Amino acid sequence: MEVNLVSDTVTQPTPAMLDYMFKAKVGDDVFKEDPTVNALERKVAKMFGKQAALFFPSGTMANQTAIKVHTQPGEQLIADKDAHVFNFEGGGVSFNSGVSCRLIDGLYGAFTAEQLKGQINTPEFYHTPITSLVCIENTANSAGGTCWDLDEIRQIRTVCREHDLKLHLDGARIWNAMVAKNENPMQYGSLFDSISVCLSKGLGCPVGSLLIGDEQFISKALRVRKVLGGAMRQIGYLAAAGLYALDHHIDRLEDDHQRAKELAAVLNDKKFVRSIEPVQTNIVIFYLDQGVLVTEFLKLLTQHGIKIIHLGQGKLRMVTHLDYTSEMHARTLQVLRSLEL
Numbered sequence: 001m002e003v004n005l006v007s008d009t010v011t012q013p014t015p016a017m018l019d020y021m022f023k024a025k026v027g028d029d030v031f032k033e034d035p036t037v038n039a040l041e042r043k044v045a046k047m048f049g050k051q052a053a054l055f056f057p058s059g060t061m062a063n064q065t066a067i068k069v070h071t072q073p074g075e076q077l078i079a080d081k082d083a084h085v086f087n088f089e090g091g092g093v094s095f096n097s098g099v100s101c102r103l104i105d106g107l108y109g110a111f112t113a114e115q116l117k118g119q120i121n122t123p124e125f126y127h128t129p130i131t132s133l134v135c136i137e138n139t140a141n142s143a144g145g146t147c148w149d150l151d152e153i154r155q156i157r158t159v160c161r162e163h164d165l166k167l168h169l170d171g172a173r174i175w176n177a178m179v180a181k182n183e184n185p186m187q188y189g190s191l192f193d194s195i196s197v198c199l200s201k202g203l204g205c206p207v208g209s210l211l212i213g214d215e216q217f218i219s220k221a222l223r224v225r226k227v228l229g230g231a232m233r234q235i236g237y238l239a240a241a242g243l244y245a246l247d248h249h250i251d252r253l254e255d256d257h258q259r260a261k262e263l264a265a266v267l268n269d270k271k272f273v274r275s276i277e278p279v280q281t282n283i284v285i286f287y288l289d290q291g292v293l294v295t296e297f298l299k300l301l302t303q304h305g306i307k308i309i310h311l312g313q314g315k316l317r318m319v320t321h322l323d324y325t326s327e328m329h330a331r332t333l334q335v336l337r338s339l340e341l
Contacts, residue, residue: 003306003328008173008256008282008321011204013241020244026236029055036236040243044197044210047246048189052218055239056230059172059209062196064092065224066211067133070166070194073098076129078119080106082142084170085135096228100129108278109140110148113155120163134160136192137170139177142311145260145283145319147177150187157191167191172198172209176281179253193217202253202282203245204322208238249322256282256320259329263318266333272297272341284318285311292341304335 004010013021027033037055045053056062063085067077077093079086081103085093093099102119104111121128136153139145160167169192171177178184188195194213199205211221225231257280264279264286272292277285288297294310301308308318320329 001305001328001331003332005318005324006307006309008201008319011321011323013206017241017244021237021240024236024240026234028233029235030231030233034234034236037239040239041210043243043246045212047185048195048212049186050189050212051215053210053212054218054221054225055235056209056211056225057207057232059196059198060089060092061228061230062209062211063170064089064096065221065228066168066194066196067093067099068097068224069217069220070133070168071097071099074129075132076100076102076121077133077135078102078104078116078131079135080104080109080111080137082109082140083135083137084141084172087142108146109137109143110146112152113159116156116159131165133166133168135168135170139173139281141283144277144279144285145173145176145281146278147181147280150183153191166193168193169195171195173201173281175202175250176253179250180257180281199242199245202256203249205241205245206238208242259320259324260284262333266336270339282320286316287314297341300339306332306335
């Protein structure tokens with residue numbers, strides 16, 4: 001039995017999802033004539049209480065488009081030090097938008113409104129970049145899938161209004177956060193100027209993200225998507241997967257969260273595990289004890305048919321997902337309990 005816990009992006013479409021995709025009505029989306037992607041964009045915008053949404057081939061392109069629309073070259077955005085937009089989008093902030101990043105040393109991927117206040121540059125002081133955008137990532141991937149506190153985000157929203165800053169949500173795993181904390185999309189839509197949401201992680205779609213905002217923002221985003229090469233044709237087949245997932249795959253995220261917590265509990269009992277980040281959703285990040293080689297640990301897991309990922313600097317990650325079955329989970333727990341290093 002092969003078990004892949006590298007990411008929640010490794011899933012395959014379910015038979016029911018594939019059937020829904022095959023039956024989709026499609027058209028040319030460059031002319032905005034694909035009825036299925038139009039329906040998906042309307043549905044997601046309505047979910048978050050926003051005016052419009054736009055389908056993207058990737059979350060990275062959606063985030064980079066938002067940054068491009070919200071900023072001008074030479075300006076600066078603020079994000080947590082572990083933020084995806086800074087660490088894992090190929091330097092796109094500087095390459096695409098000519099913008100620098102000011103990073104906050106937050107706790108488990110989240111910073112406070114008070115921390116934010118101390119990082120905003122004075123607009124009149126022309127020696128420093130103009131601060132124009134704040135980016136939040138929920139859940140915080142590199143911090144172990146942790147969730148932001150909604151009240152803290154409200155306070156951050158207030159700070160942004162006071163300083164005329166735009167606020168963007170990298171919501172690649174916002175579905176996980178909402179399920180874990182019993183929240184709803186409208187709560188987030190009321191707080192952010194723009195939101196990116198991913199369909200190909202927890203929801204199990206083969207590809208796709210959406211960018212959400214008001215009509216003027218999405219109109220500008222449409223042009224940037226074109227410049228970045230993201231204009232597509234008959235994408236209703238992919239959009240159909242998103243429509244199916246939104247109706248069938250959100251509530252089941254709780255299964256992924258529970259399994260991640262059970263994996264963490266077993267790891268916590270092993271002497272060769274030095275520490276584990278708090279587990280709130282579907283990501284388990286842990287570190288091995290000094291003297292235990294990461295390469296040897298990974299090799300041992302591979303011999304048992306289990307794949308996880310090493311993120312560098314001793315950080316190991318397991319991610320539960322749609323294709324990680326109860327049988328795979330039982331097998332993985334058994335292997336972890338039996339390991340002695």
